[in-house]
Amino acid sequence: MSIRARAERHLTVDHAGSAVADQSVKADWSAYAAAYDLLSKHNPEYQKILSDFELFLSQITSPQVIYDIGGGTGNYTQIAARVCPDSNVCLAEPDPGMIAAARAKLAAFDNIRYENRALEDIDAPGTADLIVCVHALYAMTAPEQRLTDLRRLLRPGGVLYLVDLGRLMDVTDWRSYLFSHLKKEHGLAGALRIFWQGREIAKQNTVIRRAQKKGVYWTHSDAEIAAAATAAGLEIIRQDTVYRGYSDLLICRALP
Numbered sequence: 416m417s418i419r420a421r422a423e424r425h426l427t428v429d430h431a432g433s434a435v436a437d438q439s440v441k442a443d444w445s446a447y448a449a450a451y452d453l454l455s456k457h458n459p460e461y462q463k464i465l466s467d468f469e470l471f472l473s474q475i476t477s478p479q480v481i482y483d484i485g486g487g488t489g490n491y492t493q494i495a496a497r498v499c500p501d502s503n504v505c506l507a508e509p510d511p512g513m514i515a516a517a518r519a520k521l522a523a524f525d526n527i528r529y530e531n532r533a534l535e536d537i538d539a540p541g542t543a544d545l546i547v548c549v550h551a552l553y554a555m556t557a558p559e560q561r562l563t564d565l566r567r568l569l570r571p572g573g574v575l576y577l578v579d580l581g582r583l584m585d586v587t588d589w590r591s592y593l594f595s596h597l598k599k600e601h602g603l604a605g606a607l608r609i610f611w612q613g614r615e616i617a618k619q620n621t622v623i624r625r626a627q628k629k630g631v632y633w634t635h636s637d638a639e640i641a642a643a644a645t646a647a648g649l650e651i652i653r654q655d656t657v658y659r660g661y662s663d664l665l666i667c668r669a670l671p
Contacts, residue, residue, distance in 0.1 A: 451616070
């Protein structure tokens with residue numbers, strides 16, 4: 416299983432390297448793609464990460480080459496292409512439904528190229544000045560090895576902006592949180608309408624939680640992901656807990 420088992424998808428999971436992991440438990444990311452951007456539009460916690468990434472980009476020298484690994488429908492690619500119009504931005508996403516949605520949404524940008532493949536299949540060592548990888552790593556096979564692949568793509572001194580869902584997701588908790596927010600913003604009828612429009616998200620997130628519990632995806636503490644990043648040859652320059660405590664945000668520099 417590759418990045419295609421990516422969820423933001425939006426919930427997190429357990430270690431893909433387990434010999435007993437049930438690899439048949441996987442979400443349908445193409446089905447997820449059709450409703451995925453509801454997450455971006457209506458989830459305040461998702462919006463906070465988008466805003467953090469945009470602020471981060473505004474504070475650094477514009478990178479020449481940017482990779483969005485497991486880029487899904489292209490929300491972070493869109494920010495990178497807009498904030499850094501002179502950068503060469505590559506969205507890498509193996510799921511056909513996700514990347515099709517991204518192509519349609521980002522058609523107006525002329526500084527984006529697309530790689531319909533998994534991280535481990537990208538042969539571009541030492542070329543990236545910046546990699547963004549949001550809510551994708553946990554769903555890859557052998558995530559610690561994939562951290563090494565991310566380091567391999569970075570030039571020495573290049574930067575990784577990584578957000579990963581580490582803790583077992585409480586789907587009921589998220590539904591309650593989102594419904595409460597939507598009800599305040601859109602009223603009861605509006606909240607019910609949005610939940611109905613996003614019913615595929617709820618369906619796939621239930622599959623994702625099941626995969627977490629079976630050990631198909633990676634769960635980790637903040638200390639565990641920090642140790643894995645360090646072992647991969649990355650120097651952590653910032654680490655925060657985000658997404659209501661479910662995710663870890665790390666900004667890392669590639670060591671020589």
